[in-house]
Amino acid sequence: MLMIKRLMTQYVPGMLTCKDVDSFLYDFHEGQLSIAENLKFKLHLSMCRECKTYVQGYKNAIRISKEGVKTAEPIEKVPEELVQIILKSRIKK
Amino acid sequence: MEKIKSNSMLAQDQENHLIDKLLVNDNKAFDRLVRNYSSKMYAVARSFLHNDDDAQECLQKTFVQVFIKIHTFRRDASLSTWLHRITVNCALMILRAQKKQRTISLEDFSQHYNEYGERTTFSDNSGNNLEQIFERQETKTVINEMIRTLPEKYCNVIQLRDIQELSTKDTAEILEISEASVKTQLHRGRLLLKAILEI
Ligand SMILES: [Zn+2]
Numbered sequence: 001m002l003m004i005k006r007l008m009t010q011y012v013p014g015m016l017t018c019k020d021v022d023s024f025l026y027d028f029h030e031g032q033l034s035i036a037e038n039l040k041f042k043l044h045l046s047m048c049r050e051c052k053t054y055v056q057g058y059k060n061a062i063r064i065s066k067e068g069v070k071t072a073e074p075i076e077k078v079p080e081e082l083v084q085i086i087l088k089s090r091i092k093k
Numbered sequence: 094m095e096k097i098k099s100n101s102m103l104a105q106d107q108e109n110h111l112i113d114k115l116l117v118n119d120n121k122a123f124d125r126l127v128r129n130y131s132s133k134m135y136a137v138a139r140s141f142l143h144n145d146d147d148a149q150e151c152l153q154k155t156f157v158q159v160f161i162k163i164h165t166f167r168r169d170a171s172l173s174t175w176l177h178r179i180t181v182n183c184a185l186m187i188l189r190a191q192k193k194q195r196t197i198s199l200e201d202f203s204q205h206y207n208e209y210g211e212r213t214t215f216s217d218n219s220g221n222n223l224e225q226i227f228e229r230q231e232t233k234t235v236i237n238e239m240i241r242t243l244p245e246k247y248c249n250v251i252q253l254r255d256i257q258e259l260s261t262k263d264t265a266e267i268l269e270i271s272e273a274s275v276k277t278q279l280h281r282g283r284l285l286l287k288a289i290l291e292i
Contacts, residue, residue: 018212050211
C-alpha cells in the first residue's frame, strides 16, 4: 500500500501528498473545498491510513472542546441577589 | 451574529422600544434590560470562565460597562449583539488577568514528513472513540482547563468559533483581527489541542 501511495502521489498529476492534506484540512472541515479538491482529499484518505487517523483526530479535538464545555452545567438563572447588585451599581454612579 | 439574535429574549420592535427608554434613563427599562438579557450574557461569560464566581464577576463588570456606554449605542447592531460583544470583551479581560501563561507551542507538536511529503509520525489510535477519551481525561473539567491553558490567541478563537459557534466574521470583529488570522489561529489551536489530547 505504501508503494502504491508513493507512486500515485509522486506520478499522478494532482494527487495530494500527506503534506497537502494538512493544508487542505481546515477548508475540508469547513466544507469549503471545491468538488475536485474534495475528491482528491477523500481519495488520499482512502489510501492513507495515517492521514485518515489524523483527520479523525482533528474532528475529535473539535468535538471534545464543544462537548467539554457544554457539560460544564452553568447555573440556569442569574440569582436575584446578583440582579440587585447589578442594578444598584447603576444607581450609585 | 445570527445565533445570538435568534436566541434573544425580545422581538425587534420590543427591543427598539426598550432602547428608546434606556436612552432617556428610564429606571424600569434598566430593570428590564438586566432581567431579560443577563441569563444569556451569563451563559456566554460562563462558557469562557468555567466557574460561577468568575462568571458572576464578569456579568457585574459587563453591566458596569453597559451602563457607562449605553448612550453611545448606535443601532447599527442589535442590542443583543452589542451586549454579547461587551460580555466577551470582559470575559477575555478576566481571563487575561488570571492567565498564568503556560507556553505550549505548536512547534513542539509539529508534523513530520519525509522527502516524499509522507507523514512519518503516526500513532495508531484509530480505535479511540470520544467516550474513551472522555473517560481517560476523567472529567470534562480537565478538558476545559486544557483549552484554557492554550496560548491566548488559540484559546480565544476556539472559544468563539468552535464552542460558541460564531462566524469567522463575527469572531474577527470581536478579537479585532483579520478573518485570515481567525482561520490560521483556529486551525493551529485545534492542532495543538489534538496534539495535547494525543488523539
Ligand atoms: Zn497521507
